[in-house]
Amino acid sequence: MHPFADLSAYLDGALPDERRAEVGRHLAGCEICSARLAELRGTARLIAGLPDVRPSRSLVPRVSVPVWMAPLRTLSAIASGAAVLAFAASTLLASASLTSTGTPAVAAPAAAPQASLDRARGAGGAAASTAAPGPAGPQDASSPSAQFSAASPAPAPSANRSVAESDREKRLDTSTTAPPVVAEKGPTGPEAVALSVPARPQLGPSPWLWLLVAVAFAVLAFVLQRRLRTS
C-alpha cells in the first residue's frame, strides 16, 4: 500500500523515526510514490517562491515616545500649569480692581502724606486740636466726594488734592482754630479706597494681559497634547 498520506510529512521531516524509515524503504522501490514526492517538493518550492508582498505603510504600532517628544511632554505640562497660573493672576487682578472701584489710583498715597503732614502739624497744635472738629469734619468729608465726582479723569484727583492741600495750608497759615486731627484721617482712608477708580498701575499689567497670556499657554498646551496623541 502506497504511503500517499504521509508523503508531505515525510518531505517536511515531520514523521516519527520508525514511520520515516518505513516510508523511505517504500520510496526506494516505488516509482509512483517517488514521482509524487517530487511533485509535492516542487509544489512546496513554488509556494515558498511566491513573490514577496509589502504593506503600503508601517504596521508597527508606535508604542514608544520618540526622543524629541519627551521634552514636548514636559513642555505641554508646563504650558498647562502656566495657563492656570496666568488665569488665576488675571482673576485676582480683576477682582482686586473691582473691590477697589472708586478709589483714585493716587488716593491712598495722597492720603498718606497728608496724614503725616497733619500728624506733624497736629503735634504743634495739639492743644487746640480737640477744640474745633466742626470745620475740619465737613471739609474732610467733602474732599472724598469731590474726588469721587472727579474720579474718571486721571489727573483730576491730584489736582483736587493740591487744591485741598493749598486750601488747608491757607487755613493753617492763618492760624485757624481748627487744625485737622489725626483721628479724622481714619475714616478718610478706607472711604477713599472704597470709592476708588479702576486699575492700579503699581500691581503690574492689566488682567486682560494676564488673561491673554493664560489663553496663549492653554492653546500651546492643547496643541502639544494633540501632537503627542496623534504621534
Add this chain to the structure above:
Amino acid sequence: MREASDTLLDRARKGDARAFEDLAREVERPLFRLALRMLGQSADAEDVVQDALLAAWRSLGSFEGTSFRAWIFRIATNRALDRLRARRRRPESPLDPPLGDDDVIWSEPSAPGPELVDIAGDREALVVVETALATLPAEQRASLLLRDVEGFAYEEIALITTAEIGTVKSRIHRARLAVRNALVAKGWQGPAG
C-alpha cells in the same frame, strides 16, 4: 540574529517599547504576507497585522513562551481567521469541512493537448499557485503557508493554529496536494517538467 531577538524580547518584556518596536519590525512583513494571502485584501491584512502587534504589546507581560515569532503569528492568524468568519456572518460555522481519513484525490496529469496551457516557467506556475491557495479552506491555507512560506515546524503550527498535530499534518498534506492538483490541471509536469 536569534540572540539579538532574544535580547530584544527580554527588554520588551520588561516594558522597553523601543525593543518591542524592533521586534515588531522583524515580523511585520512576514505577518503581512500571511494575512494578505489569508484575507486577499491589502487593507484588511494591514489592519489585522497592526491590531495583532498592538495586542502583542499589551499582553507581552503574560507571554511566557520562548518563540516570540510563533506567538505573534498565533495572534495574527487567529485574527485573520476571525475576520474571515465575520465575513461569512455565521461565526459558529467551521471554516473548513471536517477532514476524512484518507479521501484525498491525486488527479492525474491530463494528456497534453492543443487547448491545454503548458506551464512553461515558474512565473505562470506562481499565478496558478496563488489562485489555488485562494480557493483552499482557510485553516488548510494558513497551515500550508506557515509551513512552506514561513518555515514553521509542525509542532509550532499546531500551537499557532490551536490544533492537534495530526490535524496539522492532514491540513498541510491536503492543501499542498490541492495546489499540486491545480498545477497538474494546467499541464504542469512536476518540478522537472
